[in-house]
Amino acid sequence: MVPGPVVVVGTGTVSDEIASLLLTWDLDVRRHVEPRERVSAVIACFDAISTPADLSETALGLGRMLKQVAPSGRVVTVFRSPDAASDPALRAARKGVEGLTRSLAHEMRAGATANGLVLAEDLDAGAPSVAGGLRFLLSGRSAFVSGQFLTVDSVNGVLPGDWDRPLEGQVAVVTGAARGIGASIAEVLHRDGAQLIVVDVPAAGEQLAATANRVSGTALQLDITADDAGERILAHARQHYGRLDIVVHNAGITRDKLLANMDPARWDSVIAVNIEAQLRMNRALLADDLFNRPEGTSGPRIVSLASTSGIAGNRGQTNYAASKAGVMGMVAASSAQLEARHGTINAVAPGFIETEMTAKIPFATREVARRLNSLNQGGRPDDVAETIAYLASPAAGGTSGLTLRVCGQNLVGA
Template structure:
């Protein structure tokens, strides 16, 4: 679906009208094209205090061949130890434009130390390029041993959410909380957040825990993996299938038998296979197990299939309520139970669910849908600590995404949905797919129980 307002904003008259009326100007976001380089532009690295995490950040920047600058001289020793060739920020280089600002805040121990956040970001706040990145790495507040440190670490959420709204120009901002001992688990997340893959992810809180460190081929991070994507015949599901296949996976495209023709089209495009199946069937888990058996088991399961049946609660029929709950959450719950009980998922398997901003913020006329998508979040959070063999479960929660479904929304409501976020535009199905591919890689072993919004930092539910 074309965003006519965005096109209008690029014309001479559009620029004049928008400027004089003070309307938002949606920038065309940079999106992923090829895996190298990870980031096109200079990266400024700083730290409240040099830590093991600082060293790991430097290691990753070295591996991706980043053009790196250091905010302070005490980072030079760590950078040189890991082979990172970096330039110290001086008076001669202080006007450099940066594609990313990366700050290790894990050494902040109390509220007074938060001044170091200001001292790092304030001088360079106007020097971030369009579609740039702001990433703050920090210590998990829940794991802090002192109240003062936990308070200061938690404060960083307010900082990055504000930066995401202030910097504009398609610039994203995130905070990544890293548990002690999980420093070596950050690479997949760091790469994702630096890259154009995360174009529509902003204002998010990501949590990384200690897990097995799994090496992958970063050009094809899903090489050799088998994935099942439900609801894969069109829209977001089709985009997910394409991205997972692009990253190396063999994708089994699953949808109801009535969508067989579209399933065949998608599977042919990505050299995958099809499984025509109603996920609400009592034997759905068993049928998925049969489909993956000949391929060596299942590595990635994406619960994308879902429906809406919108009515205000007073007008909603019991059929509308039950249908949405059954398809959107109960089916996924039953399938998970079967596959986990029968060890269908391979070690280091990945389950990724698609929730919605409606499940976080609620929505008028969507009590059934919002309930089901909030339940998906519950499924993720309560399943995560029960998993073994390196298996993880996470979720993405899309905001306004340009699909056939959103195209049917009345014009005024549709425009509000598009503009009420820090990017001033709707996202694309590929934005959701990129987030799922990030969770799906074996290298994302430290991500478990996360729910990340793909919403351009929507004002709803913020």
């Protein structure tokens, strides 16, 4: 959690509930702050607004404190979902908070971020899922998340007994885990208490075994495009652990070419690995009792890797962008299926992340990529992993069907 004072501003009941919640975490919670006093975070609650004119008091009160936000500090706006409002003035006001938050994120300095926590219309701000989302946004786990909106739609969610080990006793599968972001995901999930099954192609067997050793897990050499890939993962989980709680679809490939020069092999292989394999595996998972939890418990979690290329597009990546946009569509459409099983499905869309692959990009191109976001730096594999670990946790049970960008507020796309 962020160190130092956390200031809560706003006039509605949500601000009172959030202040009470923060006090249970032994934070230094303030309603007012002395001039020039450094603060670690400001939470601005806009739940009481009904017209755009109502934005002024809380927005300007927040503005007066921005120069006091410490390096790597946090600003979180909290408001009700605009989509739930039928009144034009009310929806305009809530959409106004979105625009305010996105613009504010561009104004933050020294590693500080600004994000929004969007609550369903009648959701109690004291719900466990709200606490989980707020804690994520106030922590170092969200360091490369800025200008984004974390939506909490339901009361589903279970707060962990130990915030440092929220996945204790759970079993997770990570595909594409031999190196890079996949290996980092496995390591963070292991740190959070999960037992790991790491999956990659046989050609990466040596590196996959090394990852499995680091996380005290088991390795499964598998081509995820195989028709029975989902069944083989389930059989491995059943044999070694007797349960399966979390699946992270990280495996992906690029085969870049301008569309005018694209051949079927490049196009089809990217679609097969990046989206068709996930669809096939999800069907197998959701049909098996091993991946379903009894009512009243934390349900299954699926987290998929999308990309900002699927949001904004990228020259020479029509196949890759199509596959990653497809992942976002799959996640949104599958939410109801997971809800029926008391579970969630979400996606994470990384921006420019410093990996072995991006290290091969020419230096000047890398520097440009690093500067194309509000934080003026590249992300790290563990930035992506931390966000996935949050979405896989019981506390994130109120969020499903969401694509959350981990891009430092990349300057392209929404």
